[in-house]
Amino acid sequence: MLKLKSLRLLAATLALGFSAALVTVDYADARRGGGFGSRGTRTYSTPAPTQTAPSAAPIQRSTTQPGQQGAPAAGARQQGAQAGGLFGGMGRGLMGGLLLGGLFGMLLGTGFGGMAGFLGLLLQVGAIILVVMLVRRMLAARRQQPAAATASGAPAPGQGMTQNRSALDMGKGFGLGGGASAADTRPANAMGENDLVGITPRDLDVFEQLLIQVQSAFAREDYAALRKLGTPEVMSYFAEELSQNATNGLKNEVTDLKLLQGDLSEAWREGDTDYATVAMRYEMRDVMRDRATGALREGDTEEMVEVTEIWTFQRERGGDWKLSAIQDA
Known part of the structure; x- marks a missing residue:
């Protein structure tokens, strides 16, 4: 009897740890939280896929x-069902409820049907995870087929800019290019209907600088x-x-940010306002510290974190570009 109680206590501890991990994922998702802002009439449509980000999570x-823009596009609804990662949305809620229910039942001696039931649950969870991973890979491969089909004709979204700019300065910034002079106003890509503004290499340099400036300003509060x-x-x-961080006694610290890859998804004009949506993959050191003591609370100061996001910028006619939306890839 004592041995059985010990096994049940161990299993309950593991379940509690798993539940805490799910809560941590929820908090991290909220802190990272893409999916906010506005993209004009395209707010609830899916950005065109690029090499950097073949898909994007919807704006939440x-x-x-x-209602003003009509129902989201089919692609946006499909992405919405997948938002939040493997344990995102409804899946995370169901998984958390199942574990917590089993945890309390185990503490009462009935949950999960003892150790045999708990091991059976783990096997079922593993099977579900494998199925979800296979489905996500199939959907991702299906989304990439249209882009591959355009290879023999007009370049797929993002590819034109990448190829044209790569000769400017290999290995840096957007489209593997960068450092265009202020006088260079040549179109940066050959995207046709996906670029209705005529984005230039100078614009791409501005987007890269805005990425760095926004992250730096956020860290400085x-x-x-x-x-x-x-x-x-x-x-x-x-x-x-920032207010939530302060309430929790935390302060975000971001250093050594570097853009690794970026390309234009789409650019369009609505009245006197230009919009440009770009995919950016970048790395940085990102940690959370105690506001009072400076002690490390989350993250690793030695680890470079890699992030891929879709940022949308807007400008009034003759004005400067400003960040208007962020979406997770």
Whole structure:
């Protein structure tokens, strides 16, 4: 009897640890939280795929009302069902409820049907994970087929810019290029209908600088700089996140940020406003510290974290580009 109680206690401890891990994932997703802001009339449509980001998670928080733009595109609905990773959305809630229910039952001596039931549950969870991974790979491969089909004709979204800019300065910035002079106003790609603005290498350099400036201003908690770099809507989400960090006694520290790869997804014009959506893969050191003591609370100062996101910028006619939305890849 004592041995059985010990096994049940061990299993309960493992289940509690797994449940805590799910809570941690929820917190990390909220802290990283892409999927906010506005893309004009394309807020609830899926950005065109690129080499950097073949797919994008939908925007979840926006002042743009879905009813004003019609129902989201089929691709956006498909991405919405997958948002949040393997344990995202409904799947995470069901998994968490199952584990917590089994945990309390185990503490009462009935949950999971003892150790045999618990091991059976683990096998079932493993099988579900494998099925989900296979389905996600099949969907990803299916989404990439249209891009591959265009290889013999017009370049797929993002490929034209990548090929044209690679000769400028290999291995740096957007499209493997970078460092274009201010006088260089040649179109940066041959995307046709996906670039209705005529994005130039100079614009791409501005996007790279905005990535660095926004991350730096957020880490400094520089509200004035964030107001200049982003739209009022984006600023409100940043302020909310910074306020939550302060409430939790945390301060974000971001250093050594470097853009690894980037390409243009689409650019269009609505009235006097230009929009440009770009995919960016970058690395940085990203940790959370205690606000009072400076002690490390989350992350590793020696680890470079790699992130892929889709950022949308907007500018009024003759004005400067500003960040208007961020989506997770």
